[in-house]
Structure formats: structure tokens, C-alpha cells
Amino acid sequence: MSTDERRGSLRRVLRRLTATEAEIEAQELRRESAEHGGVPARQCCRGQVVAVSGRLRTVVYTPRTNQPTLEADLYDGSDVVTLVWLGRRHIAGIEPGRHLTARGRVAIRGDRKVIYNPYYELEPPK
Structure with missing residues (x-):
């Protein structure tokens, strides 16, 4: 092993030891997202058709007078994409964690990235 390789290994070990739990979790989610073929959420642009992979942070039913919505924040370790199902009150398996x-297709609502009525595949529980 060369000197540069040893330094690189030492840097990775030190970074892992000094990283916060949130940083380690984000790094793990980015790795898992890449394994599932997901585009990093921070790279998603308005109008782009993407596949994003990650963990649901929140799931909220929003009753509205004209059309109810189910909204879920998907975090992949780089950014959040809000998934919105129009006209839905509940979807089996769509739950935090x-x-x-x-x-x-990515849309922008306010300053948030949103995908309306996405196609989705649930990963088996760990």
C-alpha cells in the first residue's frame, strides 16, 4: 500500500469517527439510493423525469375541500422530494421510515421539489 493510499484510508476512518449520526445516516442513504438506481434528489431539476430512492420521513394526509392529498417527504441523504398523491387518504405501506x-416528473412548489402521483416500489422492511 502506497503512502497516499494509507493517508486516504486514515482520512476515511477519521471522517467516520468524527461524523455525526445524521451525517453517517445521510451517507448510507446516498449509497443505498445509488444501488437502487436513484438520481440524487439534489440533482433533480424541474420537468425532469427521475427515479428517486430513499426513506420516507413524514407522511401527512391533507383534507382539502376540493381534493384530499396524501403527502410524503422522501429523503435520500442529499435532499428531500415531496411525493403527492392527489385524491388519496391512505396508501398501504406508505408510512414514515x-x-x-x-x-x-419533478415539479417545483414554492421552494420544494415535488412529484405528483408518482409510480412507486416499496422496499422490503429491514
């Missing part, structure tokens, strides 16, 4: 891959 669940891993999934969602596909659809």
Missing part, C-alpha cells in the same frame, strides 16, 4: 423508489 419506509424505504421506497418513486418515479415521475
Whole structure:
């Protein structure tokens, strides 16, 4: 092993030891997202059709007078994409902590990335 390789290994070990739990979790989610073929959420642009993979942070039913929505924040370790199902009150398996891959066209609502009525695949529980 060369000197540069040893230094690189030492840097990785030190970074892992000094990283916060949130940083380690984000790194793990980015790795898992890449394994499932997901585009990093921070790279998603308006109008782009993407597949994003990550963990659901929150799931909220929003009753509205004209059309109810189910909204879920998907975090992949780089950014959050909000998944919105129009006209839905509940979807089996869509719950906080669940891993999934969602596909659809990215829209921007306010300052948030949103995918309306995404196609999705639930990952098996760990």
C-alpha cells in the first residue's frame, strides 16, 4: 500500500469517527439510493423525469375541500422530494421510515421539489 493510499484510508476512518449520526445516516442513504438506481434528489431539476430512492420521513394526509392529498417527504441523504398523491387518504405501506423508489416528473412548489402521483416500489422492511 502506497503512502497516499494509507493517508486516504486514515482520512476515511477519521471522517467516520468524527461524523455525526445524521451525517453517517445521510451517507448510507446516498449509497443505498445509488444501488437502487436513484438520481440524487439534489440533482433533480424541474420537468425532469427521475427515479428517486430513499426513506420516507413524514407522511401527512391533507383534507382539502376540493381534493384530499396524501403527502410524503422522501429523503435520500442529499435532499428531500415531496411525493403527492392527489385524491388519496391512505396508501398501504406508505408510512414514515419506509424505504421506497418513486418515479415521475419533478415539479417545483414554492421552494420544494415535488412529484405528483408518482409510480412507486416499496422496499422490503429491514
